[in-house]
Amino acid sequence: xxxxxxxxxxxxxxxxxxxxxxxxxxxxxxxxxxxxxxxxxxxxxxxxxxxxxxxxxxxxxxxxxxxxxxxxxxxxxxxxxxxxxxxxxxxxxxxxxxxxxxxxxxxxxxxxxxxxxxxxxxxxxxxxxxxxxxxxxxxxxxxxxxxxxxxxxxxxxxxxxxxxxxxxxxxxxxxxxxxxxxxxxxxxxxxxxxxxxxxxxxxxxxxxxxxxxxxxxxxxxxxxxxxxxxxxxxxxxxxxxxxxxxxxxxxxxxxxxxxxxxxxxxxxxxxxxxxxxxxxxxxxxxxxxxxxxxxxxxxxxxxxxxxxxxxxxxxxxxxxxxxxxxxxxxxxxxxxxxxx
Numbered sequence: 001x002x003x004x005x006x007x008x009x010x011x012x013x014x015x016x017x018x019x020x021x022x023x024x025x026x027x028x029x030x031x032x033x034x035x036x037x038x039x040x041x042x043x044x045x046x047x048x049x050x051x052x053x054x055x056x057x058x059x060x061x062x063x064x065x066x067x068x069x070x071x072x073x074x075x076x077x078x079x080x081x082x083x084x085x086x087x088x089x090x091x092x093x094x095x096x097x098x099x100x101x102x103x104x105x106x107x108x109x110x111x112x113x114x115x116x117x118x119x120x121x122x123x124x125x126x127x128x129x130x131x132x133x134x135x136x137x138x139x140x141x142x143x144x145x146x147x148x149x150x151x152x153x154x155x156x157x158x159x160x161x162x163x164x165x166x167x168x169x170x171x172x173x174x175x176x177x178x179x180x181x182x183x184x185x186x187x188x189x190x191x192x193x194x195x196x197x198x199x200x201x202x203x204x205x206x207x208x209x210x211x212x213x214x215x216x217x218x219x220x221x222x223x224x225x226x227x228x229x230x231x232x233x234x235x236x237x238x239x240x241x242x243x244x245x246x247x248x249x250x251x252x253x254x255x256x257x258x259x260x261x262x263x264x265x266x267x268x269x270x271x272x273x274x275x276x277x278x279x280x281x282x283x284x285x286x287x288x289x290x291x292x293x294x295x296x297x298x299x300x301x302x303x304x305x306x307x308x309x310x311x312x313x314x315x316x317x318x319x320x321x322x323x324x325x326x327x328x329x330x331x332x333x334x335x336x337x338x339x340x
Contacts, residue, residue, distance in 0.1 A: 008049035017045040028095035071101040078284035086305035145315040151197040158311040168205025180249035186236040187253025188222035233260025255280035277338040292336035
């Protein structure tokens with residue numbers, strides 16, 4: 001019988017990295033501190049040998065599965081695809097497998113994931129709730145290890161975030177500095193009771209920039225979007241045009257929304273940026289290759305994933321320490337869509 005290639009072992013990794021098997025175990029299990037240069041050698045050896053930890057054996061030893069869950073509202077977006085990629089990459093480097101889930105607009109799915117963690121089917125959860133009031137956080141006081149990513153503000157569990165208020169302010173201020181005075185917003189939500197936390201914070205930044213520049217706020221320039229996708233962005237741009245309001249810039253709350261909006265604006269004979277400035281948020285890969293290239297807010301998604309996974313692994317090992325919040329820096333990347 002023909003056998004496949006031999007699976008790499010901890011000893012193989014240790015030999016290639018020039019360390020002891022115990023050091024490899026410490027790096028993979030995140031149990032004790034390992035010097036950064038040593039850790040990098042081990043991770044490089046893991047990648048070169050395509051080493052996969054024996055999760056079944058580990059589970060028998062420490063009562064853990066070696067699996068974490070990542071739940072995002074909409075897996076079809078470009079931002080979600082890139083986040084999933086980096087979380088899986090980072091978790092794999094830490095010796096963990098990742099179960100991917102989509103929560104959509106159904107808070108019950110979060111509750112199901114928490115139940116799964118309680119049954120020890122996963123060791124912990126990375127959640128991206130849309131609104132705090134819908135999240136399992138406000139309905140459950142006996143949570144398993146959880147890390148939140150995104151704009152939902154709370155102090156109950158660990159969290160990784162981007163300062164969306166500041167980023168929203170910076171985008172709006174840039175558009176105003178480029179001469180825009182009628183900035184339409186695609187992705188805002190007027191009803192505070194159902195508005196996503198992302199909308200609330202980016203709108204606050206937008207309105208703050210208007211006020212600072214002495215520009216009157218006009219609610220008719222805000223278009224609600226239930227579907228933060230290219231299709232949703234196109235529909236929002238159509239609604240904006242149908243309202244008949246004047247606008248000289250569009251501030252989209254995601255790049256996907258911006259892509260759909262630019263398509264519709266150009267179909268209606270409006271030049272970007274000649275007639276309308278357009279900005280996005282997230283700096284997904286397509287933003288650098290669309291025509292015109294898209295001005296947007298960039299963040300290091302690998303750093304984002306590393307912070308989320310490492311916070312969760314730390315929390316799995318110690319559930320008693322106070323919750324931590326880690327802010328990931330952002331940067332306004334100015335491209336052709338807002339440059340006249």
